[in-house]
Amino acid sequence: MSSVRISARDMLYEEPGPKAKRRIRIVTGISLAALAALAAAVIHRFYITGQLDPRYWSFFARGTTWTFLGKGLLGTMEAALMAGVLAFAAGFFLMLGRISSIRLLRGLCIALIEFTRGVPTLLFIYFFFLVIPQFGIQMDAFWKISIPVAISACGVVAEVLRSGVNAVPKGQTEAALSLGMRGRSVFLKVVFPQAIRFVIPALIAELVIVVKDTTFAYVVNFPDLMQNAKVLISNYDALLSVYLVVAVIYIVINYLLNRLSDRIAAKQKKPAERRA
Amino acid sequence: MSISQLLAQYGEEYLAALLTTWKLTAICFLAAFVIGILITVMRVSPIRPLRIFAELYVQIFRNIPGASLLILLVYALPYLNILLSYFICVTIAASLIPAAFCSEYLMAGINTIAPGQIEAARSLGMTFSQTIRRVVIPQALRSSVLPLTNLLTATMLTTALASQVPMNPLDLAGLVSHINTHAVGGVMAFLISAALYCATAVVIGQIGTRIDQKVRILR
Numbered sequence: 001m002s003s004v005r006i007s008a009r010d011m012l013y014e015e016p017g018p019k020a021k022r023r024i025r026i027v028t029g030i031s032l033a034a035l036a037a038l039a040a041a042v043i044h045r046f047y048i049t050g051q052l053d054p055r056y057w058s059f060f061a062r063g064t065t066w067t068f069l070g071k072g073l074l075g076t077m078e079a080a081l082m083a084g085v086l087a088f089a090a091g092f093f094l095m096l097g098r099i100s101s102i103r104l105l106r107g108l109c110i111a112l113i114e115f116t117r118g119v120p121t122l123l124f125i126y127f128f129f130l131v132i133p134q135f136g137i138q139m140d141a142f143w144k145i146s147i148p149v150a151i152s153a154c155g156v157v158a159e160v161l162r163s164g165v166n167a168v169p170k171g172q173t174e175a176a177l178s179l180g181m182r183g184r185s186v187f188l189k190v191v192f193p194q195a196i197r198f199v200i201p202a203l204i205a206e207l208v209i210v211v212k213d214t215t216f217a218y219v220v221n222f223p224d225l226m227q228n229a230k231v232l233i234s235n236y237d238a239l240l241s242v243y244l245v246v247a248v249i250y251i252v253i254n255y256l257l258n259r260l261s262d263r264i265a266a267k268q269k270k271p272a273e274r275r276a
Numbered sequence: 277m278s279i280s281q282l283l284a285q286y287g288e289e290y291l292a293a294l295l296t297t298w299k300l301t302a303i304c305f306l307a308a309f310v311i312g313i314l315i316t317v318m319r320v321s322p323i324r325p326l327r328i329f330a331e332l333y334v335q336i337f338r339n340i341p342g343a344s345l346l347i348l349l350v351y352a353l354p355y356l357n358i359l360l361s362y363f364i365c366v367t368i369a370a371s372l373i374p375a376a377f378c379s380e381y382l383m384a385g386i387n388t389i390a391p392g393q394i395e396a397a398r399s400l401g402m403t404f405s406q407t408i409r410r411v412v413i414p415q416a417l418r419s420s421v422l423p424l425t426n427l428l429t430a431t432m433l434t435t436a437l438a439s440q441v442p443m444n445p446l447d448l449a450g451l452v453s454h455i456n457t458h459a460v461g462g463v464m465a466f467l468i469s470a471a472l473y474c475a476t477a478v479v480i481g482q483i484g485t486r487i488d489q490k491v492r493i494l495r
Binding site: 012013016024027028031032035045046049051114115117118119120121122123126127130131134208211212213215216218219226239240243244246247250251252253254255258 | 320322323324325326329335336338339340341342343344345347348351352355356357358394404407408412429432433434436437439440448449452453456457460461462463465466469470473474475476477478
């Protein structure tokens with residue numbers, strides 16, 4: 001939104017004339033009225049069903065409510081971070097296999113990447129929640145949520161990393177090789193560090209998906225934000241207000257992550273444009 | 277269970293589940309596409325309240341987790357005396373979220389059009405709606421084939437939310453959880469569903485790439 005570049009969006013219409021201005025004013029008035037009516041209808045709905053009653057909302061003024069929700073949020077963050085780290089590690093190796101010159105390994109990695117990208121996270125969660133215990137393997141709830149979330153993210157991470165590696169100019173590799181560096185250290189010391197900088201925004205965007213997927217932690221009874229919300233609900237008998245607040249918390253966190261990603265992307269773009 | 281046992285016992289259920297997943301995906305994708313276009317029109321319109329409303333819509337539904345939205349629809353709406361069937365709840369959740377992403381892709385598609393083209397259309401005497409219909413939309417759609425293909429796959433993955441509510445017939449993810457809570461389905465029960473999801477995703481991807489190669493604007 002902050003970009004100064006004129007895009008097609010701003011060009012669709014020029015400065016409106018007096019007639020168009022009047023029409024815009026009228027439609028603006030109508031749409032304002034319609035949106036106000038919508039908001040009023042929602043609030044009215046809340047009111048007639050008694051959901052505006054203070055007993056559904058007053059406990060949000062208590063510190064204990066927020067420390068409890070905060071603890072759940074911490075659980076969500078821990079699981080999401082672990083899933084993110086695992087997905088990054090797995091994605092890194094998948095990417096290495098994907099760009100390797102060994103055909104069999106490359107084919108295998110392509111298949112694995114497509115598999116993780118084409119299967120819903122919930123299916124992986126059911127696998128760890130319902131299928132793994134059938135083999136007598138006991139697993140902590142923490143791993144039952146972070147591993148499947150990581151699996152379903154690692155394919156995307158691999159592709160993101162690969163796009164970063166491809167974006168590093170060939171001359172970098174050639175220069176490093178002509179300095180006498182070996183293939184592996186060229187990749188690890190010259191190509192990959194630059195590649196990772198290119199894709200940091202995309203990786204943060206993927207972290208948003210990871211945070212969203214950890215919401216399913218309640219399936220495996222891991223004490224995350226959603227699970228703690230359930231406890232609050234049974235304590236105060238207030239379902240609607242608690243789930244609404246929890247949804248807002250998730251939205252704010254993911255919104256901030258997306259903003260961070262956009263900001264880094266914009267920062268990276270600027271020097272590149274200046275050079276061009 | 278072996279694959280033959282599973283297919284003998286649950287073959288029909290798998291077929292029904294695959295069709296349910298496909299049906300949900302198709303309905304939700306169409307709904308998401310229509311809502312996405314509406315939201316995009318609002319976002320580029322000169323009407324400020326609509327712009328703000330549409331931006332708010334996109335930020336909310338881009339960032340809300342699917343589970344959170346579904347829970348609100350299924351468990352919280354009855355407190356407002358709004359009772360919806362499970363199928364409708366899943367459809368709404370799996371339409372509203374992809375619609376936000378659809379609008380983002382369409383906006384990106386619009387922004388690939390050089391401002392000069394619109395100036396050219398204006399100086400040829402085209403009206404606003406002519407410019408939109410003949411210059412902007414055709415090009416924006418042509419450059420958003422691949423993102424929309426990815427959106428179709430993402431919509432299919434989102435419909436797995438259906439497994440979180442009692443549905444009849446079950447969807448592909450729900451069937452895996454059903455089989456494994458009633459019998460020892462083992463890895464195979466999971467792999468069949470996973471393979472069906474994956475095959476659908478690969479086919480969608482192939483078709484999308486083919487269409488993209490045909491209609492892509494080479495710049």
